Amino acid sequence: MQCEKLFSTRAKALKSSVIREILKVTANPQVISFAGGLPAPESFPVAQMKAAFDYVLNNDPQSALQYSTTDGYAPLREWVANRMSTNGATITPDQVIIVSGSQQALDLIAKVFIDPNDKVLVETPTYLGALQAFSMFDPAYVSVDSDEHGLIPEALTAEVTKDAKFLYALPNFQNPTGRMMSEERRQTLVEKAREHDLLVVEDDPYGALWYEAAPPASLLSRMPERVIHMGSFSKVLAPGLRLGYLIAPIEITKKFEQAKQATDLHTSTIAQRVVYEVVKDGFLDEHIPSIRERYKNQAHAMLDALTAYMPKGVTWNQPAGGMFLWVTLPEGMDSEKMLDKVFAHNVAYVPGTPFYANEAQTNTLRLAFVTVPPAKIQEGVKKLGEVFSAG
């Protein structure tokens, strides 16, 4: 039968993205890929995971394999609430809902807040996965001015924030740029949000992955009454479990719970039980420093290679944490149009364009550095330098 005519307007608008094409190329093991958003698999705590699966399946297998509540495993929600009660803020377990990875958090936020043409404020550029999730519900994006230090809070004027459903922000080592929002900007952002009665979504998958110093206090801890905070176990434990959480004012958490029930009933019972077993006695505080050390070394390897091999006119930032950095090519060069040449040299990156909600800066690109060994980073960046030098 002819299916196309039956598709919803949102489904018709779904297009195969450039990312999908890149993934096909990077499936070739000869390709040095700076395109992935994957954490380093060597960082996964396999022994602890195994022990936790054993424990749960030996001690309470029938409950761990049964349906469970939509809001999530109570001890894990309590653990999240305690851990996120920082900087003088108190988070209660009933503000927490466990989700099937951060991407589901974005879907639930979209479901609960976005009607067609609703104004949604985003950074410039912003996380592609958020644009994909939100766009299913047809918002009108407003890209807020941003620079190498992240979102510029002074750009949150009365006009820009008027009737906005929320601002979506990634203050720590943002995907795609790796940039971090300063203490001063966070303070100003809080002032502006209060002044204009703005709800802020704080997406924070990378905050624990700092290199030299922890980032400034979260937006959640500064104004829990108007922040929806997204957290994830994907980058500090392992992403294959699909486990994250949302923290919000209780009224909003209750709506998330209702929306989640209609979306997937609940998140994997056994995944929640196992992660709770892994984290409950403080394991993350032992484990995360090793990830920080690993990623810091990887970042330095890439920064060194960029300094060594990039032609004049190419610039990049110095991330203070996370998995990514952001490269700007000379004006007039288009990073997406250069992909064929880059692929021909068996290297890959993600061009900047898909990360912009509105007008794109087409001479930008994202480099991920955590899954490629330092020697390969050098080799790959050298090849990129050659391609960019040829123009």
Place this chain on the structure above:
Amino acid sequence: MQCEKLFSTRAKALKSSVIREILKVTANPQVISFAGGLPAPESFPVAQMKAAFDYVLNNDPQSALQYSTTDGYAPLREWVANRMSTNGATITPDQVIIVSGSQQALDLIAKVFIDPNDKVLVETPTYLGALQAFSMFDPAYVSVDSDEHGLIPEALTAEVTKDAKFLYALPNFQNPTGRMMSEERRQTLVEKAREHDLLVVEDDPYGALWYEAAPPASLLSRMPERVIHMGSFSKVLAPGLRLGYLIAPIEITKKFEQAKQATDLHTSTIAQRVVYEVVKDGFLDEHIPSIRERYKNQAHAMLDALTAYMPKGVTWNQPAGGMFLWVTLPEGMDSEKMLDKVFAHNVAYVPGTPFYANEAQTNTLRLAFVTVPPAKIQEGVKKLGEVFSAG
């Protein structure tokens, strides 16, 4: 801050359901609950699950804990395609996408097909979870005439099917009624679907759980070109993993994949790997007969108790498989209004009303019989009989 004004129209329409109130009551272990939709935890193959988790975490832990593709683990998709190639139909792996439980399948179907006010055809009554998922996208439901043998295909007239996005049907041991669609009706349904160019969603979580004889061939096998088939591991292995699948014409599966990427990136890698290890060598064919036997005995216990204790004027069906049966009280009795009296006797059921997309038959109710031991079934049904006799 005042959040209510920020909620989307769909979020504002979300209400706490009667089910939620019932769940609070049934959390009390003194209550004999016929309200649950849970499979019997004694049926979970714990030893096989443990062995599979061990195998995967010993042999390929880093891949099992890493991100994976949106469409799902290729060997599992191939296994599903082979298993579902029955009755002369050939299903290919690229028609299969793995989902995070059947509820997510419903969410993806809604996303890909439903624009506001789109016509969606459903059985009378139908699965509440489907109504919850679809309603997030604001369809106009048309309840198709149904009786104790399920949907009446002759009711699928040109007028009823005109501009319908799809028909949602549960041919095998439907939730909530337990009824099964006959061979003859399936044949007629296929004729009507072809005649009116109708897309059919076949939801089949219970088909393997027959008591005496397998149900007639699936709708998928009869017209794979116009069926979206939903399958689940929740009732034949364990629901806590959240694992199911969608089978559709390739053009539709590709849209599901794009929608799923925006919804949760992918389903738990390790859950897919583990379930594949459990099922790949034919375990389900050894395991499912024991569930059938268990549920058949439970069904008989409930049917015997109903015969013994229900007052005159109360009727019910004889399910040939699955987990539920459907009770009709005398005209004028309202099963929802009687809940307080029922709770006071420490018994619970789900009233019929929430299962109707349009006008409800308020004197109906669903009884689930698979998690209550036979002696307790007798005790609970006896109490129900007393409440219904008192009127």
